[in-house]
Amino acid sequence: MARMKFLCDADRCIECNACVTACKNEHEVPWGINRRRVVTINDGKPGERSVSMACMHCTDAPCAAVCPVNCFYTTADGVVLHSKDLCIGCGYCFYACPFGAPQYPRVGNFGSRGKMDKCTYCAGGPEADGTAAEYEKYGSNRLAEGKLPLCAEMCSTKSLLAGDGDIIAQIYKERVVRRGYGSGAWGWKTAYNESIAS
Amino acid sequence: MAGLLIRARIAVMALAVSLFAVVALPALAQQPTSVNPTASSVKEDQLLEQLRIISGRGSIPDKKSYNLEQPSGRDWRQFHQVTLPIVGAVAIVGLLALIVVFYLARGMVRLDGGRTGRTIVRFTAFERFVHWMTATCFIILAISGLNITFGKPLLLPLIGAEAFSAWSQWAKYAHNFLSFPFTLGVVLIFLMWIAGNIPDKVDVEWVKQGGGIVGDKHPPARRFNAGQKMIYWIVVLGGGLVAATGYLLMFPFYGTDVAGMQIAQMVHGVASLLFVAVMLGHIYIGTIGEEGAFEAMGTGEVDVNWAKQHHSLWAEEEMAKSKAAPPVERSMAPAE
Numbered sequence: 103m104a105r106m107k108f109l110c111d112a113d114r115c116i117e118c119n120a121c122v123t124a125c126k127n128e129h130e131v132p133w134g135i136n137r138r139r140v141v142t143i144n145d146g147k148p149g150e151r152s153v154s155m156a157c158m159h160c161t162d163a164p165c166a167a168v169c170p171v172n173c174f175y176t177t178a179d180g181v182v183l184h185s186k187d188l189c190i191g192c193g194y195c196f197y198a199c200p201f202g203a204p205q206y207p208r209v210g211n212f213g214s215r216g217k218m219d220k221c222t223y224c225a226g227g228p229e230a231d232g233t234a235a236e237y238e239k240y241g242s243n244r245l246a247e248g249k250l251p252l253c254a255e256m257c258s259t260k261s262l263l264a265g266d267g268d269i270i271a272q273i274y275k276e277r278v279v280r281r282g283y284g285s286g287a288w289g290w291k292t293a294y295n296e297s298i299a300s
Numbered sequence: 301m302a303g304l305l306i307r308a309r310i311a312v313m314a315l316a317v318s319l320f321a322v323v324a325l326p327a328l329a330q331q332p333t334s335v336n337p338t339a340s341s342v343k344e345d346q347l348l349e350q351l352r353i354i355s356g357r358g359s360i361p362d363k364k365s366y367n368l369e370q371p372s373g374r375d376w377r378q379f380h381q382v383t384l385p386i387v388g389a390v391a392i393v394g395l396l397a398l399i400v401v402f403y404l405a406r407g408m409v410r411l412d413g414g415r416t417g418r419t420i421v422r423f424t425a426f427e428r429f430v431h432w433m434t435a436t437c438f439i440i441l442a443i444s445g446l447n448i449t450f451g452k453p454l455l456l457p458l459i460g461a462e463a464f465s466a467w468s469q470w471a472k473y474a475h476n477f478l479s480f481p482f483t484l485g486v487v488l489i490f491l492m493w494i495a496g497n498i499p500d501k502v503d504v505e506w507v508k509q510g511g512g513i514v515g516d517k518h519p520p521a522r523r524f525n526a527g528q529k530m531i532y533w534i535v536v537l538g539g540g541l542v543a544a545t546g547y548l549l550m551f552p553f554y555g556t557d558v559a560g561m562q563i564a565q566m567v568h569g570v571a572s573l574l575f576v577a578v579m580l581g582h583i584y585i586g587t588i589g590e591e592g593a594f595e596a597m598g599t600g601e602v603d604v605n606w607a608k609q610h611h612s613l614w615a616e617e618e619m620a621k622s623k624a625a626p627p628v629e630r631s632m633a634p635a636e
Contacts, residue, residue, distance in 0.1 A: 113337065136360055141365070141366055168377055170448045188461055190472050191472070198377045198380070202368075
């Protein structure tokens with residue numbers, strides 16, 4: 103089985119936000135929630151870099167470890183998913199997540215947290231693949247249709263890569279060799295405890 | 301003539317081009333064959349060493365999303381998964397064990413002279429109402445809070461994921477809503493009992509004599525002995541701390557960011573687990589630990605002998621008061 107990962111080549115990202123828009127639209131993500139976002143570090147200064155970030159689907163995911171109701175599970179493809187039926191909206195996964203992925207619609211009293219929402223790697227949730235119930239809670243399930251996450255598919259500069267970790271790491275390595283530089287795979291050390299030589 | 305002119309022009313142009321080439325070639329040769337734009341770029345490893353949170357600028361209105369990474373989440377995970385359960389288990393199981401051992405060794409502390417049948421008012425109806433309102437909230441808050449830390453390993457395997465989630469959802473609602481009457485109770489407790497809970501010289505002697513917990517002596521005490529004063533300040537300060545940190549977690553991003561909420565949760569967790577342990581001790585002494593103690597918060601009236609035994613100075617004051625001013629009802633009552 104493949105081990106699905108995301109990789110953002112920060113030397114290619116042009117901060118067009120197409121990945122953000124594609125994700126919002128594909129999954130009809132609720133107002134106020136962005137499963138993917140682009141952050142520009144040192145904006146306007148020499149050496150600025152933009153990175154597209156979402157749930158990295160970590161190895162040994164911190165969110166799953168701290169969840170008090172055990173609503174997370176990792177699929178055979180290494181995708182970290184959760185059940186909105188089990189989630190109680192406590193906020194603990196948000197405290198633990200290194201990437202700020204979990205977000206909560208403000209539906210509770212006093213603007214408190216509703217059921218957590220995060221990137222599903224376009225792989226839906228625990229419901230049967232492609233059902234209306236799954237779409238309503240988690241958005242579309244492209245992985246079940248044999249397609250990769252739309253954010254990466256849409257990326258105009260192919261900065262954002264999605265797919266089997268070994269393959270996208272190889273693509274990135276070849277890029278680095280060919281162009282002679284690379285600022286590293288952002289988040290990989292934190293998420294997968296590995297880094298790609300640059 | 302025309303042909304000669306054209307030739308001359310061509311010759312001049314050729315000369316100019318060759319001159320340019322001679323001047324420009326060394327400059328081209330000096331340029332590096334490739335550029336490395338990452339040499340000056342921001343690097344993740346370096347930022348992770350310098351900062352707890354790597355943040356930048358985004359294009360969407362949600363400012364929270366401008367944080368790219370916060371690896372300190374892993375420290376919080378370590379605290380939540382390892383440190384907090386150990387602190388809680390040691391404090392709570394330790395105190396329960398202590399109570400069992402103490403009860404087996406000492407049993408219920410009896411009233412030395414038996415009951416006189418005469419009683420003194422210890423707590424008014426309002427005081428008892430505030431106490432029990434706070435106590436009821438505390439017990440539900442404690443159970444729903446312990447569920448968050450210990451429910452997954454202890455209760456979830458027994459009742460299954462669906463039932464455990466449903467229960468935890470209701471427990472969370474109860475935890476959020478009952479925080480308000482609990483906080484009100486802590487504030488009222490602070491105000492109505494502050495007068496009797498300022499530490500004084502009597503407390504020093506009480507503590508020196510071990511509060512009568514060890515041995516059969518009963519050191520003198522006013523309305524509240526040093527032990528009760530400690531409970532009072534733990535409730536007021538600990539309750540205040542737990543309430544303040546709890547509200548920070550309940551209202552996310554009001555005055556805090558993710559780092560602030562991590563700290564708030566850590567303080568909330570440790571303080572409330574210690575609070576639970578202390579309250580177990582309080583419940584023990586107020587019920588099976590000491591004969592005649594429960595009545596103080598039950599009916600509000602205690603036996604005169606209990607008052608003399610445990611709060612000698614307060615009992616004297618009360619007796620003196622009732623002698624100086626005979627009970628109003630009796631003088632007002634019609635002759636029978």
